[in-house]
Amino acid sequence: MRFPSRAMIAVAIAGCATAGGFARAGSPLTGTMKAIDGTEVDLASFDGKVVLVVNVASRCGATPQYAGLQKLYDTYKDRGLVVLGFPANDFGAQEPGTESQIAKFCSSKYGVTFPMFAKITVKGAGQPPLYKALTATADPPGDIGWNFEKFLVGRDGAVIGRFKTRVAPDDPALVAAIESALATK
Secondary structure (H helix, E strand, O other), X not given: OOOOOHHHHHHHHHHHHHOOOOOOOOOOOOOEEEEOOOOEEEHHHHOOOEEEEEEEOOOOOOOOHHHHHHHHHHHXXXXXXXXXXXXXXXXXXXXXXXXXXXXXXXXXXXXXXXXXXXXXXXXXXXXXXXXXXXXXXXXXXXXXXXXXXXXXXXXXXXXXEEEOXXXXXXXXXXXXXXXXXXXXX
16 A cells, blocks of 8 residues: 655645645634524634634623624724624523524624624533634633623634623723734734
């Protein structure tokens, strides 16, 4: 039996990596997640961006943070920031709607244009790999405490910040962390 040479393996790996087949090693942005419109999104497509991952809900006291998240996205998207919204019904049943209801609410009430995903579970047995990685590698590690918890992922794929619900999108600490991450090439 003949095995492929190291050179052939290296070429195959390089081809996959340049085609978006791999995210950076250790990055939580691996695999696919379903967008709110039902299409599959390869999370590795955000490689090289600064990514703010947020679990969201439409019937929460923090729901007005959608406006601030949209403002962050509008302000920094041209410099490489992307906000990813993940609706979750894990806390007080505050996201009971369907994907189409959530999308309509976000668009009509807050003008959301940043990428939104299908409803997920952000804690417990049904937690997707993205949130398992975020909660394991963030400082501090641990379960999500409530809706609108934010994880900042740097261009290199490392989790560089975790911000609890009470930290609004315009909080100086969050804005400074985003600006610092955007300055890193």
